[in-house]
Amino acid sequence: MRVSPTTVAELSEAVRTSTNASVVGIGSKAMWMLPRDQPIEEIATGALTGIIDYSPNDQVVNVRAGTLLVDLQEELAAHGQCLPMVEWNDGWSHLHLVGTVGGNLSLNLPHTLEAECGSWRDWILGMTLVQADGTVAKSGSHAVKNVAGYDIHKLMIGARGSLAVIAEVILRTYPLKSLPAPNVRFTYPSGSVEGPCHWIQRVKPTDFAQASAIAGSFAGIDIPATSTLRRSLLPDVELSRFEGDWVMRSNSGAKNLEITDPAMLHYMKRAKGILDPTNKLNPGTMGAI
């Protein structure tokens, strides 16, 4: 069964009555997710769209989570603003150019201007979310600086819809004219094969030159400012790992999400148990926690 709520109230009802739900935006990020059993219901937030309010002078926009990122960018561009994520039509465009606001922040993939302009955790000022029992809760405000209460919206970033369902997001925007040019190195060595498996790896700055050199024979891009490299690999190809690094992958089955840090796993398990005690929201999406 698939439901596409168009209001927060409908979303709340859908979540409340579900027992084992796949929570998606429009489903464009499936290639990055862990494989899992067929859920009973699908709750798609892709119909919960539109800007609720936008104050260009304040550089703050409040948008429904199902709004396509491209649609939001277009609205912001009309006022000389944007969310500072720049991507190219180079085989990586699906990273951010497709999908919804909620879906993108739930996956939290690295982007090319992170060092200069920050990422979702820097842009999200507040959120409306639907808890596993259907209760609606808000956090944050429209102000760009705020320390009132716990930053619960930060927990939703990268949570892949497993803790609560995001309904609305208050974001700070960025003036287009002061957007820096991304410092990116394309590596498309001759004879390199572009595979279907995306590999995103971030290492310590001191390991970056070596990591990049080792990965040099594969097609992709380097983002030196954040010591991040992306490569398109054939299935089952592994690149070298470095101390303290992390990797996110697509089309690689169980390797799509590999979290081994014991403290992270311990608290992920606890967060899931407290916020979604019956394990109804995207079960298994964060691994076996």
Next chain:
Amino acid sequence: MQLSESDMVDGLQALIDSERVLSGPAAQRGYDCDAYTVDKSKPTCVVLPESTDEVAQIVRWCNQNKVPFTARGAGTGLSGGAMPAQGGVVIATKRMNKVLEIDLGNRCLHAQAGIANKRITDAVKEHGLHFAPDPSSQTVCTLGGNIAENAGGPHTLKYGVTVQHVLGLTLVEPDGKVVHFGGKVPGGPGLDFLGIVVGGEGTMGIVTEAWVKLTPSPVAVITALIAFPTIRDATQTVADIIAEGTIPAALEMMDRGVLNAVTMAFAISYPPETAALLLIECDASAEVEEPERTVRKEMEIVKRICNQNNAIEIRLAEDEAERQKLWIARKKGIGAMGRLAPTVVTHDGVIPRSKLPEMLDHVYRIAQEQKIGVANIFHAGDGNLHPIFYFDDRDPDQVERVVRAGEELMTICVQLGGSISGEHGIGVEKADLMNIMFTPDDLAFQLKVKTIFNQTDLCNPCKIIPNQKSCVEHKMRWRGVAT
């Protein structure tokens, strides 16, 4: 069963050197509040651990004996975050002040939580780097305190608040286990627990060590002090600069009330018709192409907007000495307020920046209606107000009017889309005001998130969320209303 003071001292002295366990009236009075002095509550003991391991042992002992504990850095917090609300043990980090490692290649530094903010910058200054968060108390306030409160400062407009400068941390959980979050490589798969612990006001465990990001120091800086004939001209200038897309390093505002105090204290003069001053700083590091030119260009835009809004005088600092002089009014402003009245209360509301002109009108109206003095000195670029009410706290009627004024002020901040705290935290000071901003459902969710880390409520109890169980009866005592 409640432990006696001597049982507690014995128990703690078995864990660490006995001279680092303080008790008795002097210690108890010295640690009964932080820089928010309205609410006070005495600890039974104060301990001065020197390592993560000692903190963990103390926390485990507190758990075994059901004794509440509260971490404390330098005690400069402004919302009672370090006040031991239910007594017990204050764990003061002042002996944990070591730099553990400097990694210049990865531009980060590992330090114990009790290190003073300013000392981090001192340790790396010669390499052209600094630790960016710069609260006014930075010469004494600690890294751990900055992390607990997610501290800001004048330069956070451009550089961001504490959470943007913490890469990893070591946390003694509320049950005494030691965990590490983050590291030298930021981001990554998983959940942003680091982002929750930073700003958790010490309720999610005790941060004992942290890896912080080092930021290239500016090599080109221009500071300007601009005088305006009306408050509206100054607030409009702030709104216009933000709307233009220019991000100065700092964008601070002071009104006539502050100027009077500063003029008296430091013999600084301004054009007689000045109603408000803006302090605007533009800077660039060596990583920017042509830093000097970039900064000059930015300042030209700023000057144009100031002139469009009727600036009377634009004073530019030509060198570091000049620059420091221009900053005096801002940095010493609140201290100078002490000349105007026996007591001052500084609020910390935030609003969307375009609402500044409207909000300032409210601030003056409320002060007039409640017949109390008000001065404004604040981070205008972030929309972070610091209205300072000055009054005589020996007069209960004045105290009541100040409290009423504060509540109305916060209510309007929330109505305008803002928040009741931009950087000082909620602590005990504003816990009751959380209801203005959040519904019971919102607060219940926050409480759930707190229990991810804190399930026994021994770790810094009664903070942030109003009316937590067993805190209500304590409140009267903090205020000195009951004994």
